[in-house]
Amino acid sequence: MSNRSVGPEITRLIEMMSKLPGMGPRSARRAALHLLKKPEQLLAPMARAMADAAQKVSACDVCGNFDTLNPCAVCQATGRDEAVLCVLADVGDLWAMERSGVFRGRYHVLGGCLSALDGIGPDDLNIASLISRAGQDQVKEVILALNATVDGQTTAHYVADQLENSGVIVSRLAHGVPVGGELGSLDDGTIAAAFSSRR
Amino acid sequence: MSNRSVGPEITRLIEMMSKLPGMGPRSARRAALHLLKKPEQLLAPMARAMADAAQKVSACDVCGNFDTLNPCAVCQATGRDEAVLCVLADVGDLWAMERSGVFRGRYHVLGGCLSALDGIGPDDLNIASLISRAGQDQVKEVILALNATVDGQTTAHYVADQLENSGVIVSRLAHGVPVGGELGSLDDGTIAAAFSSRR
Numbered sequence: 001m002s003n004r005s006v007g008p009e010i011t012r013l014i015e016m017m018s019k020l021p022g023m024g025p026r027s028a029r030r031a032a033l034h035l036l037k038k039p040e041q042l043l044a045p046m047a048r049a050m051a052d053a054a055q056k057v058s059a060c061d062v063c064g065n066f067d068t069l070n071p072c073a074v075c076q077a078t079g080r081d082e083a084v085l086c087v088l089a090d091v092g093d094l095w096a097m098e099r100s101g102v103f104r105g106r107y108h109v110l111g112g113c114l115s116a117l118d119g120i121g122p123d124d125l126n127i128a129s130l131i132s133r134a135g136q137d138q139v140k141e142v143i144l145a146l147n148a149t150v151d152g153q154t155t156a157h158y159v160a161d162q163l164e165n166s167g168v169i170v171s172r173l174a175h176g177v178p179v180g181g182e183l184g185s186l187d188d189g190t191i192a193a194a195f196s197s198r199r
Numbered sequence: 200m201s202n203r204s205v206g207p208e209i210t211r212l213i214e215m216m217s218k219l220p221g222m223g224p225r226s227a228r229r230a231a232l233h234l235l236k237k238p239e240q241l242l243a244p245m246a247r248a249m250a251d252a253a254q255k256v257s258a259c260d261v262c263g264n265f266d267t268l269n270p271c272a273v274c275q276a277t278g279r280d281e282a283v284l285c286v287l288a289d290v291g292d293l294w295a296m297e298r299s300g301v302f303r304g305r306y307h308v309l310g311g312c313l314s315a316l317d318g319i320g321p322d323d324l325n326i327a328s329l330i331s332r333a334g335q336d337q338v339k340e341v342i343l344a345l346n347a348t349v350d351g352q353t354t355a356h357y358v359a360d361q362l363e364n365s366g367v368i369v370s371r372l373a374h375g376v377p378v379g380g381e382l383g384s385l386d387d388g389t390i391a392a393a394f395s396s397r398r
Contacts, residue, residue, distance in 0.1 A: 009248070009251050009252045016248050053208045057235055067205075090232075091236075095204075
């Protein structure tokens with residue numbers, strides 16, 4: 001669409017939307033058209049919501065969560081257990097954990113996983129701040145809720161190693177059959193893990 | 200995510216994105232997170248691009264295309280054939296037509312198709328302005344490039360009917376096998392149309 005039949009503002013909007021995860025050129029065009037059809041009701045409000053978020057939201061200095069507050073609402077909340085830290089790779093994982101409603105302690109977002117391939121080392125992640133938080137008196141347990149991937153498990157090993165002499169209990173999420181999961185569609189590793197951890 | 204662990208600005212951004220065509224709650228969260236991770240490089244520029252488009256882009260008074268110019272760039276272009284009008288349901292169809300590069304005349308966007316089910320009648324579409332444009336001396340042919348759906352073909356019939364006494368040639372896109380299409384995956388109607396229009 002280099003053609004002038006589509007103006008530069010529209011072309012730019014489509015190009016930016018096509019770079020969103022899960023979007024391609026076709027779906028970006030469809031989404032942009034959907035917004036352009038209702039500039040006052042959809043496009044302008046979305047522009048404001050994005051500008052608002054870009055201006056006000058930042059990573060929490062304590063745990064790495066995204067929020068307009070800093071420290072974030074989870075770090076400031078009074079009703080949450082100070083004794084347990086849940087370590088996550090990503091803010092998206094924090095959102096998922098909060099949706100599950102199962103955890104009422106504090107979080108620590110590493111900001112990724114160790115990856116030799118992507119050149120991500122311990123200094124690129126919020127590991128030093130985790131070690132320092134885990135050293136505080138009130139912290140009794142650190143739950144490593146990292147992805148069950150090679151990078152996630154490498155990171156979990158590394159963090160567990162770093163915490164070895166801190167006196168806190170280090171635990172990990174259980175591996176097993178996902179709720180609603182069918183055995184036939186699971187990989188061998190998951191079945192083996194679920195089998196060896198059977199209760 | 201009614202929970203305060205995710206702030207209202209982020210919740211609102213995710214909600215708005217989840218209403219885009221092709222997006223759901225999960226992909227909206229992923230896209231919002233992707234943007235929030237780079238507020239300066241991604242989120243703020245996208246907010247500006249959207250605000251820019253919302254402010255500057257409008258529907259062309261002549262043909263219904265979206266552009267920052269009014270009349271739009273296609274209507275203003277000097278190199279295009281004034282004698283042929285291509286009638287489309289939607290601006291997205293105009294973009295597709297321009298990408299194909301096959302048409303060098305003028306456009307007329309109806310803004311939808313007639314639909315008894317959705318309560319869209321002739322007065323809801325830019326049909327009156329089409330009849331008036333088709334009545335201009337320089338216009339010799341009107342190409343009805345409408346979807347090969349029931350609503351699209353109903354609309355084509357209606358428009359052709361309205362243009363019957365205007366003295367212009369009314370043509371329609373050919374039906375047939377899409378280029379690259381496999382016979383086995385086509386519906387009966389398309390095969391029948393391709394067969395009866397064989398050359």
